[in-house]
Amino acid sequence: MTVPVGSRPAHPLHRRTLPNGLRVVLLPHWPTPRCAVSVHYGTGFRAESPGSEGIAHLVEHLMFRGSESLPDGRFYDDLHPLGGTANGTTHADYTDYFQVVPAAALEQALFREADRMRAPRFTDAELASQLVEVGREIESMRDSRLYGKLPWPGLPEVMFRSFANAHDGYGDVARLRTLTVDDCAAFFDAHYVPANAVLTIVTPHPAAAVWPLVERHFAGVPARPADPPPWIAEPPPDSDRQVRQRVPDATRTALALGYRLPDPLRELPDYVACMVLGWMTTRWRPPRSGVRASAGCGFFGPLDALAPDAFVVTAVLPDDVTPDGFVADLAAEWSGLGDPARAGAEVRRAVAELAGQHRRRHARLEERCRALGRFELLFGRAELVDDLPRLIADTSAERVSRAAAALAAAPSALLVAGPHGEGRPIRRPDFAAVGAPGRRPGRARRTAAQLGSSPGGPRQLPELGAAVPPTLTGAREISLGNGLRVIAIPDRRAELVELRLRLPLGPDGWRDPRRAAELLRVLGAHTDAARRVAAIGGEVQLAQDGQWADLSAWAPVAQLPALLRVVADVLVPGPLPEWRPLPPARPAPVAPQQRMDEALRRHWAGRTGPAPVDPSALHRRVFRPQHATLVIVGAADAEVLLAPVADVLGSWPAGPAARPAPDDPGPQLLLLREAAGDTVHLTLSGREPEVGSAEPARYLTTALLGGHTSARLAERCRRLGHADVMVARRDVLAGYRRASVRLAVPRDRIDEAVAGVRAEVAALIAEPPSQEELAAVRRYCSAQLLSAFDSPAGLADALRHTTASGRGLDWVVRRPELLRTPRPVDVSAAARDLFGALSHTVVLGDPPADFSTYRLAAVESRA
Numbered sequence: 001m002t003v004p005v006g007s008r009p010a011h012p013l014h015r016r017t018l019p020n021g022l023r024v025v026l027l028p029h030w031p032t033p034r035c036a037v038s039v040h041y042g043t044g045f046r047a048e049s050p051g052s053e054g055i056a057h058l059v060e061h062l063m064f065r066g067s068e069s070l071p072d073g074r075f076y077d078d079l080h081p082l083g084g085t086a087n088g089t090t091h092a093d094y095t096d097y098f099q100v101v102p103a104a105a106l107e108q109a110l111f112r113e114a115d116r117m118r119a120p121r122f123t124d125a126e127l128a129s130q131l132v133e134v135g136r137e138i139e140s141m142r143d144s145r146l147y148g149k150l151p152w153p154g155l156p157e158v159m160f161r162s163f164a165n166a167h168d169g170y171g172d173v174a175r176l177r178t179l180t181v182d183d184c185a186a187f188f189d190a191h192y193v194p195a196n197a198v199l200t201i202v203t204p205h206p207a208a209a210v211w212p213l214v215e216r217h218f219a220g221v222p223a224r225p226a227d228p229p230p231w232i233a234e235p236p237p238d239s240d241r242q243v244r245q246r247v248p249d250a251t252r253t254a255l256a257l258g259y260r261l262p263d264p265l266r267e268l269p270d271y272v273a274c275m276v277l278g279w280m281t282t283r284w285r286p287p288r289s290g291v292r293a294s295a296g297c298g299f300f301g302p303l304d305a306l307a308p309d310a311f312v313v314t315a316v317l318p319d320d321v322t323p324d325g326f327v328a329d330l331a332a333e334w335s336g337l338g339d340p341a342r343a344g345a346e347v348r349r350a351v352a353e354l355a356g357q358h359r360r361r362h363a364r365l366e367e368r369c370r371a372l373g374r375f376e377l378l379f380g381r382a383e384l385v386d387d388l389p390r391l392i393a394d395t396s397a398e399r400v401s402r403a404a405a406a407l408a409a410a411p412s413a414l415l416v417a418g419p420h421g422e423g424r425p426i427r428r429p430d431f432a433a434v435g436a437p438g439r440r441p442g443r444a445r446r447t448a449a450q451l452g453s454s455p456g457g458p459r460q461l462p463e464l465g466a467a468v469p470p471t472l473t474g475a476r477e478i479s480l481g482n483g484l485r486v487i488a489i490p491d492r493r494a495e496l497v498e499l500r501l502r503l504p505l506g507p508d509g510w511r512d513p514r515r516a517a518e519l520l521r522v523l524g525a526h527t528d529a530a531r532r533v534a535a536i537g538g539e540v541q542l543a544q545d546g547q548w549a550d551l552s553a554w555a556p557v558a559q560l561p562a563l564l565r566v567v568a569d570v571l572v573p574g575p576l577p578e579w580r581p582l583p584p585a586r587p588a589p590v591a592p593q594q595r596m597d598e599a600l601r602r603h604w605a606g607r608t609g610p611a612p613v614d615p616s617a618l619h620r621r622v623f624r625p626q627h628a629t630l631v632i633v634g635a636a637d638a639e640v641l642l643a644p645v646a647d648v649l650g651s652w653p654a655g656p657a658a659r660p661a662p663d664d665p666g667p668q669l670l671l672l673r674e675a676a677g678d679t680v681h682l683t684l685s686g687r688e689p690e691v692g693s694a695e696p697a698r699y700l701t702t703a704l705l706g707g708h709t710s711a712r713l714a715e716r717c718r719r720l721g722h723a724d725v726m727v728a729r730r731d732v733l734a735g736y737r738r739a740s741v742r743l744a745v746p747r748d749r750i751d752e753a754v755a756g757v758r759a760e761v762a763a764l765i766a767e768p769p770s771q772e773e774l775a776a777v778r779r780y781c782s783a784q785l786l787s788a789f790d791s792p793a794g795l796a797d798a799l800r801h802t803t804a805s806g807r808g809l810d811w812v813v814r815r816p817e818l819l820r821t822p823r824p825v826d827v828s829a830a831a832r833d834l835f836g837a838l839s840h841t842v843v844l845g846d847p848p849a850d851f852s853t854y855r856l857a858a859v860e861s862r863a
Contacts, residue, residue: 011027011028011029011030013025013026013027013372013382013383014026014027014028014207016211016214018194018214018215018218018219019219019223020194020195020218020219020221020222020223021193021194021195021196021223022194022195022197022198022199022218022221023197023198023199023376023377024198024199024200024201024214024218025198025199025200025201025372025373025376025382026200026201026203026207026210026211026214027200027201027202027203027368027369027372028203028204028205028206028207028210029204029205029206030202030203030204030365030368030493031204031471031491031492031493032103032204032365032786032789032790033102033103033204033467033468033469033470033471033786033789034100034101034102034103034365034786034787034789034790035100035101035102035103035105035106035109035201035202035203035204035205035365036098036099036100036200036201036202036203036365036366036368036369036370037098037099037101037106037109037110037113037199037200037201037369038096038097038098038099038199038200038369038370038372038373039096039097039098039113039117039197039198039199039200039373040094040095040096040197040198040200040370040373040374040376040377041094041095041096041097041191041192041196041197042093042094042191042196042197042226042229042377043056043093043094043095043191043192043196044056044090044091044092044093044094044095044169045057045090045091045092045167045169046092046093046164046165046230046232047164047191047227047229047230048164048167048169050163050167051175052171052179052183052187053167053168053169053170053171053172053175054134054138054168054169054170054171054172054175054176055171055176055179055183055184055187056090056095056169056187057090057134057169057170057171058130058131058134058171058176058179058184059095059184059187059188059192060088060089060090060095060097061130061133061134062120062122062126062127062130062184063088063097063116063120064076064086064088065121065122065123065126065129065130066120066121066122066123066126066452067112067115067116067118067119067120067121067452068115068118068119068120068121068452068453068454068457068458068459069111069115069119069458069459069460069461070112070115070116070461071121075112075116078105078108078461079099079101079105079108079112080709081710081776081779081780081783082101082102082105082779082780082783083102083780083783083784083786083787084099084100084101084102084105084109084783085099085100085366086098086099086100086112090169091300091304091305092169092299092300092304092305092306092309093232093305093306093378094374094377094378096370096373096374097113098366098369098370099112099113100365100366100369100787100790102467102468102783102786103203103204103205103465103467103468104464104465104466104467104468105464105465106201106203106205106210106213106465107213107217107462107465108461108462108464110201110213110214110217110218111217111459111461111462113199113217114217114218114221115459117192117194117197117218117221118220118221118222118454119451119452119453119454120188120192120451120452121448121451121452122181122184122185122188122448122451122452123181123448124181127179127180127181127184131173131176131177134173134176135173135176138170138171138173141170142170146247146249146250146254147247147250147254147316147417149415149417150254150255150256150314150415150417151256151258151299151310151312151314151415152299152300153167153168153169153170154245154256154415154417155256155258155299155310155312155413155415156258156299156310157243158241158242158243158258158413158414158415159237159241159258159260159310159413160234160308161234162231162232162234164230164231164232165232165234165308180448181448182445182447182448184448185445185446185447185448185450185451186445186446188451189224189445189446189451190226190227190445191226191227193223193224193225193226194218194221194223194224195223195224195226196226197377198373198376198377199214199218199373200369200370200372200373200376200382201214201369202365202368202369202372204468205468220456232306232308233308234308236260236308236410236411237260237411237413238411239411240411240412240413240414241411241412241413241414242413242414242415242416243414243415243416244323244416244417244418244420245415245416245417245418246417246418246419246420247417247418247419248419250417250418250419251419252316252317252318252319252418252419253316253317253323253416253417253418253419253420254314254315254316254317254416254417254418255314255315255317255323255326255414255415255416255417256312256313256314256414256415257312257313257314257327257330257412257413257414257415258310258311258312258313258412258413258414258415259310259311259407259410259412259413260308260309260310260311260410261274261297261298261307261308261309261310261311262274262307262403263307264303264307264309264379265306265307265379268391269391269395269399270399270402270403270406271297271302271303272388272391272392272395273395273399273400273402273403274297274311274403274407275296275297275302275354275392276347276350276351276354276392276395276400276403277295277311277334277337277400277403277404277407278295278296278297278302278311279296279350279353279354280337280346280347280350280400281293281295281313281330281333281334282294282295282296284330284333286321286326286329286333288329289317289318289320289321289326289329290318291315291316291317291318291321291326291329292315292316293313293314293315293326293330294313294314294315295311295312295313295314296311296312297309297310297311297312298310298312299312303374303375303378303379303384303388304374305378306378310413311407313330323414323416327412327414330408331408334404334405334407334408335404335405335408337397337400337401337404337405338401338404338405340397340398340401343397343400343401344397347395347396347397347400348397349534349535349537350400351392351393351394351395352393352535352536352537352556353534353537353538353539354392355389355390355392355393355537356389356496356537356538356554356555356556358388358389358392359389359494359495359496360494360496360554360791360792360793362385362494363493363494363496363791363792363793364790364791364793364794365790365791366790368385371384371385372385389495467782467816469813469816469817470785470786470788470789470812470813470816471813472489472809472812472813473490474489474490474637474638475487475488475489475490475638475809476488476638476639476642477808477809478642480625480645480646480649480650481650482625482626482650482651482652482653482654483624483625483626483627483628483654484625484626484628484629484630484649484652485628485629485630485803486629486630486632486642486645487629487630487631487632487799487803487809488632488633488634488638488641488642489631489632489633489634489638489641489795489796489799490634490635490636490637490638490641491633491634491635491792491795492635493635493791493792494635494792495556495557495635496538496554496555496556496557496634496635496792497554497555497556497557497559497560497563497632497633497634497635497636497641498553498554498631498632498633498634498792498793498795498796499551499552499553499554499555499560499563499564499567499630499631499632499796500550500551500552500553500630500631500796500797500799500800501550501551501552501567501628501629501630501631502548502549502550502551502628502629502631502800502803502804503548503549503622503623503624503627503628503629504547504548504549504627504732504735504804505544505546505547505548505549505622506621506622506624506627507605507734507735508605508618508621508622509544509549509618509622510546510547510601510602510604510605510734511601511602511605512602513544513546513598513601514582515579515582515618516544516546516549516618516622517544518579518580518582518615519576519615519618519619519622520542520543520544520549521542522576522577522615523542523570523573523576523619524542524570526573526576526577527566527569527570527573529542529566529569529570532566533553533555533563533566536555536556536559536562536563537555537556537559538553538554538555538556538559538563539553539554539555540552540553540563540566541553542570545594546594546597546598546601547597547601547731547732547733547734548804549622549623550800551567551570552797553566553567554793557634557635557636560632560634560636560641560644561644561648564644564645564648564649565648567648567649568648568649568651568652571623571625571649571652572651572652572653573619575616576614576615576616576619577615578614578615579614579615592681592744592844593681593683593742595672595844596670596672596681596682596683596842596844597683597733597842599670599672599842600670600683600685600733600734600840600842601733601734603668603670604734605734620655620656621655621656622655623655624654624655624656625649625652625653625654625655626654626655629800629803629804630645630649631796631799631800631803632645632796633792633793633795633796633799634792667839667840668839668840668841669841669842669843670840670841670842670843671842671843671847672842672843672844672845673845673846674844674845674846675846677845678746678747679744679745679746679747679845680744680745680746680747680750680843680844680845680846680847681742681743681744681843681844681845682742682743682744682745682750682753682754682841682842682843682844683740683741683742683743683840683841683842684740684741684742684743684754684757684838684840684841685733685738685739685740685838685839685840685841685842686738686739686740686834686835686836686837686838686839686840687736687737687738688730688736688737688738688739688833688834689833692829692830692833693826693829693830693833693834694821694822694826694830695807695811695818696815696818696819696821696822697822697826697827697829697830698730698830698833698834699730699781699815699819700774700777700778700781700819700822700827700830701764701827701830701831701834701835702728702729702730702739702834703728703777703780703781704764704769704773704774704777704827705728705741705760705761705764705831705835706726706727706728706729706741707727707728707729707781708777708780708781708784710776710780711728711777712760712764713726713727713728713741713756713757713760714726716756716760720756722745722749724743724744724745724746724749724753725742725743725744725745726741726742726743726753726756726757727741727742727743728740728741728742728835729741729742730834731805732804732805732806737805737806739834739835739838740838741757741835741838743757747845747846747847747848748848750843750847750848750851751851757838761831761835761836761838764827764828764831764835765828765831765832765836766828767828768823768824768825768827768828769824769827769828770824771824774822774824774827778819778820781815781819782815782816782819785812785815785816786816788812798812799812
């Protein structure tokens with residue numbers, strides 16, 4: 001079936017195939033200061049042979065541990081200091097490797113991928129190390145989870161009969177330990193060949209600058225024949241299949257239900273209809289039982305595997321619902337979709353939200369690069385990244401009804417796990433009887449020793465290229481008459497708009513964050529915000545973290561006026577329902593530093609007077625436009641994005657004047673006693689002075705002291721052989737701009753650890769850092785900022801944080817340039833300003849009775 005291709009995208013793709021067979025997909029001029037590189041190899045766990053289950057995943061791990069030019073784990077040595085990231089994943093029909101780095105490091109990223117494509121180095125030591133890592137992953141993802149085999153890898157063993165489709169791609173740890181480096185080398189030699197791979201590059205560079213780099217590093221990788229692809233075709237089942245297993249620790253029954261999906265290569269519109277059906281099934285609530293099911297295409301997501309693939313439904317059942325009853329209820333629900341009048345509204349909402357989610361996810365740099373490579377490798381059609389939202393939007397209720405009817409009538413596979421199963425393993429298919437291949441004969445495979453060297457020998461990692469500076473072209477900032485600060489940024493990577501509103505909770509919210517959280521819950525319910533935004537194809541969330549109240553939303557850019565009307569109702573909701581009694585407080589699963597910050601905020605805010613007694617009064621005190629910032633990032637000019645804001649939000653009335661923050665009370669110790677084992681958490685804080693050292697110097701100083709993996713505090717812990725955690729940071733707390741150091745140390749070393757922090761601060765104040773140390777931290781910080789530009793959503797989040805902290809757009813754009821200005825002496829001066837007087841101390845845990853670091857009057861509290 002021929003599927004029409006949508007209109008030409010704003011950023012067209014470029015393709016080439018090198019003489020060695022490597023396919024290259026290039027997306028140039030992508031508007032970001034970073035780039036992404038991925039390599040997809042056409043092999044995964046379906047390519048494994050009986051007896052070597054899990055080898056595809058093991059080889060993926062080994063590919064990061066060394067190659068001819070980058071041995072002994074050097075793959076990451078030049079990546080992490082630049083704020084870059086890299087990872088890999090193993091799937092049914094492919095294994096992907098991907099990097100995201102500053103644009104200046106594009107050639108280095110290509111070098112790394114080419115070097116391990118040409119000559120990976122597998123050693124006995126690395127194999128032993130990675131077997132431990134793989135074992136831990138299998139334990140955490142499969143063996144130690146209550147229903148760890150649902151839906152994958154358990155359901156395929158019920159659904160399929162061929163080895164390639166049915167076997168467990170994690171494998172058995174004991175059997176994996178029998179594999180040798182030569183076994184891993186043979187798997188690489190059979191499948192990791194240029195003609196079985198797709199190289200994908202998404203970059204701000206022009207195509208003419210990228211193609212020579214691709215040729216330089218990949219054209220010389222020798223062409224080799226690959227093993228034929230595994231035989232995965234098998235006829236659909238002719239009857240239902242069901243397996244019930246007993247899980248000793250389970251108190252409830254869980255199930256995974258599978259149906260064969262249409263082949264996306266031949267029946268893509270029907271496959272897309274199943275994607276819509278999955279969205280609708282996940283939101284289905286059976287009227288009698290209230291079961292919450294999850295449904296979707298594929299074990300790892302839609303369009304992630306070749307046919308045969310599965311439509312998967314999972315659920316945990318209440319005691320009064322049987323697995324057969326659930327399946328019958330699901331079939332009845334799907335049959336009901338045959339009524340177009342009933343299905344129409346649900347399908348319209350589903351296609352709007354699904355299309356928007358796809359656009360939003362693939363506007364992100366890493367996700368777009370990986371999806372382009374995956375779609376090109378599996379389907380020969382990288383353009384699906386942009387075509388799929390249109391295919392989703394064009395899906396009719398009639399097509400979804402036909403998809404539901406087809407699945408309901410088809411044979412299913414059901415895996416049930418719970419306290420009342422049969423206590424036996426899934427019966428493995430007789431692989432010999434269905435003709436599954438064993439280890440295929442063919443050419444002699446290279447050994448690990450032969451694999452790790454090439455005729456040209458080791459190569460030198462290229463130098464960094466020219467940096468691509470971040471830009472906010474066309475950005476505008478205005479202030480409304482009520483004091484609301486509004487920032488609009490054009491960004492056309494998705495046909496969406498991202499909206500972020502942030503405002504401080506103020507003393508009333510800081511004193512009682514549970515009431516602040518309840519206020520946001522009441523606002524969401526009172527205004528019906530989530531349903532209204534979903535109806536226009538977007539999402540909205542209201543949240544608070546003890547310091548700020550945040551509204552985060554996205555929607556199609558054409559729906560910006562409607563989205564703003566929902567926001568306006570949240571800001572001016574009218575009378576709110578009375579408070580309902582709050583349940584008894586229970587220890588919240590939050591990080592220790594959050595609990596310490598909350599205690600300090602409460603302690604300070606407790607001196608500002610009584611809190612409002614009703615939600616409407618608290619709303620008026622917290623939701624004040626004169627203290628709020630609205631960030632809009634969307635696919636339109638800034639003037640278009642700003643046009644409806646004044647009309648919709650200009651009537652938001654200014655609230656009462658904010659209560660002034662309390663004066664600095666001087667040195668304090670807040671002790672939160674808690675029997676929490678041998679580790680004690682501390683926060684050492686100080687108010688950041690308004691005058692003194694410049695912002696770039698303060699930023700670099702915080703990173704140099706304790707803001708990245710090679711910072712002085714981290715190096716001190718490594719040098720002393722301690723596993724202590726010491727992190728420096730700057731933020732805003734209860735109206736103060738604050739510098740702080742956070743520690744997690746054994747209770748018997750509190751004094752030693754704090755003395756070490758003070759010693760490092762004193763050394764930095766007394767002696768400026770070297771030019772080399774300053775250059776390293778400057779490079780790291782400059783590169784780290786660039787990740788904010790990876791997606792419109794990430795940019796909106798970063799701008800919300802930056803502007804709420806008192807910095808402007810100029811800082812976001814010019815930070816790499818500004819960070820070049822501080823001298824070593826400026827860093828020492830900033831260290832004195834920020835960390836020279838850390839006078840507020842919070843301790844969480846059970847310190848010894850005689851701990852003596854703080855000769856201060858302590859305010860003692862329960863954690």
